[in-house]
Amino acid sequence: MIRGALLIALAALLWATTGIVAKFLFNDTDLQPLALALLRLVVALPFFFLLMVAELRRNRRAGGGSVKLLNWRILLPLAALGLFQSVYQGSYLLAVDLTGAGIATLISLCLPPVMVALLAAPLLGERPGLVTVLALIAAIGGTAMLVVSDMDTAGRLRLAGILMALLAALVYTGFTLTSRYNSTGTPVFTTAFICFLTAALILLPVVAASGGFRGLGTLGLQGWLMVGYIGVVPTCLGYVLFFTAMKTTPATLSSIIVTLEPLFVALLAWIFHDEVLGVTGISGAIILTIAVIVASNSGVRGKRAGTSPDTAPDTSPGTP
Template identity: 45%
Template sequence: MGSMSPATTTTHAPPRGVASGYSVIGADRATGICTGYSPDMPAGHFRFTPGRGMALVAVAALLWSTTGVVSRVLFEQTEISPLMVAFIRLAVAAPLFTAIGLLHQGRGFLRLPPATGHWLLLLGLAQAGFQVGYLSSVEKIGAGLATLIALCLAPVLVALLGTLLLGEALTRRVLTALALAIAGTALLVISPQAMDIGEGLWAGVGYGLFAAGVYAAFTLISRHAADHVHPMQSAALGFGVGALVMVPALSMEGLAPLIETAALTVPALAYLALIPTTLGYVCFFSGLRHTTATISSILVLLEPLGAALLAWALLGEALGPFGLLGAIMLTVAVMGLTVPGFARRLLG
């Protein structure tokens, strides 16, 4: 794909299943697309190196896991809003994705196939909704709890929406995963540690559920563009549209919170835009060319689990016994949907 060097050669196309569909989690954080092998790229420039792919996807997930923790620090120590953090994250990353795409694909990067523009517009709107919902949840209930709710529920909602809207089969596996996800979320929310949050708990949970729902819809929308649009195109345009739709609301907020605490906000926002966003997605897209959708689905679980661990270690956000059990149930639900062998053994 665009972020990979074309120097290596082979005469074979990628192995069957390599980045050919998409992982219902992780991949869709940026574009919803796990098509690391672009239809515009010749198969003669590909070498399948699984170890490299797994390492890159794992690095991406771990970088993403820092987003909630850094954002939580900003919310606790400054007056900056989730809207401002989301806007800067997208506004800085969008031109960087465009520059990377132009560097590797030339002017062809700016050409879109017919009938894809409206899908990319919807992806941008969903991207904005997810970012604001997720970061608002982080502000209210903390990085660990918000990330577990928003990211682990989303794949289950994808399966449910696929059944309701697309006529996909409602299998025992989907029903079991849904039950586990609901029970796991309930345990997270009713744990004594969560109850100690106070009046912001239910608002934060609501924002997390909203983010999960938008993420799920985002995933389904992206399927219409996945076969025609390069992942970096989708990221650049989706992030750009997402930033633009925030401008009217942001204009009413002003820049005072950003300027008053610039010593903290500027480096923190620069980190969020450059490291977990830009570098994280480049690592992820690159890694997808060298690993299967199943493996990538497992590796991106490092994000919510890493976020929960970092939140505990750095911010003192302990989940407690109920919360830990809930996190395990959410993880099992996701793996049951994304890992075929795991599903057959545990979820029927």
């Protein structure tokens, strides 16, 4: 279990570097956020394809049979996940560009678990518990403190970036709920490949129409290496570490460890980009993190009680 916990913590650290490296790209090149979102998926797709092939072969050897990918009942929910993924990737990276890696990640990743815990109960015909409601109120308060801190640091309200981060949080909530309650029983990496492929196909015409490809000429060798890093290390390696660890790590523990990611981002943003949250921002981040832990544990207890049939893997467990 200790090994699994360490692997999840390492995955959270790798995921945290996405926004940091992206911010370097936005500062030093003319690469657009939507173009980076597309490039990240394109780089990751061959690796996920190989993982999917290996996964399907293991399932066949174990007598699990083949996944009928042409079945619309399987493809439709995965296509919906791909749509959520494309919007999330774009809105998150836009938030990083318009504000900072720290505040964008804290808002876009900390709010969804609380919102999922609140919305999951009505979807199952139950009322949310008092603890869940209090966690949501605390999360809203923590987010407000982050916004106030960002205003103090930047000297103005970076409303567009905050709204993009909130959009990312809302989309990630929809992604998680769709993944959880529209389970297809598809293996993990098969789900990830189809989801990412759909997202890339959605982003491609959007990037082309918005002129996002014009910034590719400003990347240079260092810029392309950064793009490759984002596509391979936090995306592919982070997934492999996480799902490997989940085989031996209790869900409660993993849900708590994953909350390290936005805190890692805030620390790295302070080190590499001089993004300072201030006392108000740090307090808001702590309140938001506690709210996430409480909401996540509430959700895990619900699943154990049989109130949340989470049989489909979340193909983006905390990673932006």
